[in-house]
Amino acid sequence: MSVPPKSLYVHIPFCERKCHYCAFNSYAGAPDATIDRYVETLLLELGTLGSDLALETIYVGGGTPTALTGSQLDRLLGAIDVARSGPEPEWTVEMNPGTADRDRLAALLSSGVNRISMGVQSLDPVRLKRLGRIHTPEDVTTTVSTLHDAGFGNVNLDLIYGQPDQSLSQWLDDVSAIIALEPEHLSLYAQQYEEGTVYTRARDLGKLGECADEVVLEMFHAARDRLSEAGYELYEISNFARPGRQSRHNLNYWRNEPYYGIGAGAYACVDDERRLNEPDPTRYVDRIADEGHAVVERESLGSVETYVETLASGLRTKEGVDLDGLRARTGFDPRQLHGEHLDRLATEGLAAVHDGHLTLTLAGLWILDTVMEPFLDGLPRDTAACA
Ligand SMILES: C[S@@+](CC[C@H](N)C(=O)[O-])C[C@H]1O[C@@H](n2cnc3c(N)ncnc32)[C@H](O)[C@@H]1O
Ligand code: SF4
Structure with a gap:
């Protein structure tokens, strides 16, 4: 929902x-x-x-x-x-x-x-x-x-x-x-x-x-x-x-929560969908006048996308990712799906789990793309949800 x-x-x-x-x-x-x-x-x-x-x-x-x-x-x-x-x-x-x-x-x-x-x-x-x-x-x-x-x-x-x-x-x-x-x-x-x-x-x-x-x-x-x-x-x-x-x-x-976005080239994340508006200001004005909206791209956000995106954006922050919240929202838990990767990150001093939150150290933050890659493995093909 x-x-x-x-x-x-x-x-x-x-x-x-x-x-x-x-x-x-x-x-x-x-x-x-x-x-x-x-x-x-x-x-x-x-x-x-x-x-x-x-x-x-x-x-x-x-x-x-x-x-x-x-x-x-x-x-x-x-x-x-x-x-x-x-x-x-x-x-x-x-x-x-x-x-x-x-x-x-x-x-x-x-x-x-x-x-x-x-x-x-x-x-x-x-x-x-x-x-x-x-x-x-x-x-x-x-x-x-x-x-x-x-x-x-x-x-x-x-x-x-x-x-x-x-x-x-x-x-x-x-x-x-x-x-x-x-x-x-x-x-x-x-x-x-x-x-x-x-x-x-x-x-x-x-x-x-x-x-x-x-x-x-x-x-x-x-x-x-x-x-x-x-x-x-x-x-x-x-x-x-x-x-x-x-x-x-x-x-x-x-935290990968939904948001409205209006204006030329604005993104919105509403109703489990990411939408992008027409970027050109004149065409944006014309589209709203003619059609009442100016959306040029829609991407449905299933639980797999939400899992990956919530991890990728949450790991940028000091508060990290609330793992129970992530499981409640998407059905996926890195402690079960990617336990070995988490252990390796902890051993290498790149990440830690405290009070149910997964956070990166400064060294981990600086190589976020590399840290993220293994989280993409072993995920099922997609079903539905953005918050
Ligand atoms: C979307 S811009 C809008 C801010 C405002 N228009 C301004 O520039 O004063 C937000 C910030 O992104 C940063 N930024 C924009 N292009 C960048 C680039 N190529 N590399 C690094 N930072 C950039 C700038 O610090 C900028 O203030
Ligand atoms: S061109 Fe505009 S948006 Fe881009 S950095 Fe300069 S002032 Fe900001």
């Missing part, structure tokens, strides 16, 4: 400029009228989810949600607030440094947004230019203090490590500078070279020096040590939080 989602993701596929490393579903230079139509279409799609949605977490991401004007944000966030019911949810909006003007902040605060996530990537001005970012280090400092002064007590900042030609000491300068801003939460992502990006083309032409894997690993450990001294706990392979400030929205994903 599937349970109704307690989380909603809303995708805003617009950015002022495309960053050189980014392959997310986002487009630069959309005219205001296009963004207006897109927002109106989001409201139509929101309406298809029903009313009185008991949402515990809401995440408006992108792209750049603050590519919307204050009044567009007002309209969107106001409609979400009307559609939901129940106690105050964790409500995150992604923002780019330098876009926290008075109108936008007023729209965020009046609708109940209580968490801001901001893509900082680096605090080195030369590196920011190279990444193709539109902001300066000063924009970051000013925006974080504006947000804290405005009453946002839950701010996340994203950084990228292992950037081309980045040294360990340059990376640690970024880590120290970001700690000084006192965010409640930090996401640290290892640089990825995605197909079709300026970075990947430059690397393939030999114009960007990729960081060696050992250096990337050293950067991760050094950052983790420094953040731990500063009171931030690593609770997922890329995420650190002050006590009580873990992202509940992301924990919902990592």
Whole structure:
């Protein structure tokens, strides 16, 4: 039996400029009228989810949600607030440094947004230019203090490590500078070279020096040590939080629980099915107008997929995977199906079972794909279930 989602993701596929490393579903230079139509279409799609949605977490991401004007944000966030019911949810909006003007902040605060996530990537001005970012280090400092002064007590900042030609000491300068801003939460992502990006083309032409894997690993450990001294706990392979400030929205994903997703290119996991919306914003708008939905892919989630996916995402986290919960949900238990693999992981210091939760050590986390492989063996062909 599937349970109704307690989380909603809303995708805003617009950015002022495309960053050189980014392959997310986002487009630069959309005219205001296009963004207006897109927002109106989001409201139509929101309406298809029903009313009185008991949402515990809401995440408006992108792209750049603050590519919307204050009044567009007002309209969107106001409609979400009307559609939901129940106690105050964790409500995150992604923002780019330098876009926290008075109108936008007023729209965020009046609708109940209580968490801001901001893509900082680096605090080195030369590196920011190279990444193709539109902001300066000063924009970051000013925006974080504006947000804290405005009453946002839950701010996340994203950084990228292992950037081309980045040294360990340059990376640690970024880590120290970001700690000084006192965010409640930090996401640290290892640089990825995605197909079709300026970075990947430059690397393939030999114009960007990729960081060696050992250096990337050293950067991760050094950052983790420094953040731990500063009171931030690593609770997922890329995420650190002050006590009580873990992202509940992301924990919902990592626990492989269902979620609504609206907007161009948004995924949803509802009724034992994963659905993907049309990624192109104009075609998305047309599909919703013509057909009332914009789903381009559906994947039925049986108990085998749910077992594998719950393990793969749960093992990324410090809380790990609740093995009794997994068995109740899917009928499968790694202690019975993959006992030998679990013993081997424990002997090699890669995993442990404590209080019925399977967790990975840092060494295990770093080779998650290898750890996961044997869990795929010996599974039956599929039957049905996503939470
Ligand atoms: C979906 S983006 C949206 C955040 C927001 N638009 C921004 O960039 O300010 C979320 C985060 O993913 C990370 N990211 C995006 N592309 C990446 C890549 N190629 N390698 C590593 N991290 C990446 C960045 O840290 C970014 O802030
Ligand atoms: S990293 Fe963020 S701001 Fe840059 S293009 Fe991607 S989504 Fe837009």
